[in-house]
Amino acid sequence: MGLHHFALLLERLPDKRRAAALVAEHQDIYLNPDQREVTVQREAGTLAEAVASAIRDLEAADLPPIRVYDGDWVTLAHIGERVGRSREAVRLWAIGKQGPGGFPPPLNPGRETKFYSWTEVSAWIRRHTVLDVPLHEPDLVVANLLLQARRLAPRVRDGEVLSALLDLHLQPAGLR
Known part of the structure; x- marks a missing residue:
């Protein structure tokens, strides 16, 4: 508990x-x-x-x-603040000019101000740097998405097909 x-x-x-x-x-x-x-x-x-x-x-x-x-959507500046690095250092990670590459893609590509998933970015930082960043668990992100899905479900024409996607991904890996 x-x-x-x-x-x-x-x-x-x-x-x-x-x-x-x-x-x-x-x-x-x-x-x-x-x-x-x-x-x-x-x-x-x-x-x-x-x-x-x-x-x-x-x-x-x-x-x-x-x-x-859920605090999940962050800009490069927010990421820099959270990890004690400059926005420019984080931008260089994001475009692959520094670091090992494979930085998570923005949630809204093609926009001037890009947002990234802190859940994805914090996992990347833990895997690829020496920074001690707490892992951001996805529970709040998933709960938020599920609440949104419940609200929008009545407007979806083929909800059963989309619901099947959820069933596949929330089952433990060994039960698939």
Whole structure:
């Protein structure tokens, strides 16, 4: 068991009475009725369990979350700040002019300001440099994507085909 910290964004501002009842019942959920952001400090076996249970608690209180703040999208400058290097040093990694190559591609290629996945970049930095960067676990990123998928699912024409992609990738490798 560990204490897991994360934040969620609600679909709408909470009703003050509903928010007070939720906070009274769940002492680990912090909610300002004038904001859509909810912070959670939940004891659970894993981060995934903590996030899933908090989402269920919020939905049961008719306060559905629409996003999990995952901190995954970062610019070259953000990467530099996180690892104690200049933006230029990180840019050189990204274009293959320094380092071993294979830097993760941007999430939005072709744009002036490029964003990268911190989950992918932190793994690359740990593998290819001597920098002691904490590995960014993908649980919050996946939880955020799943919340988005649930919201968009009613608008998808061929959802069963796309759902099959999820089934294939969330199974443990030995069960495929």
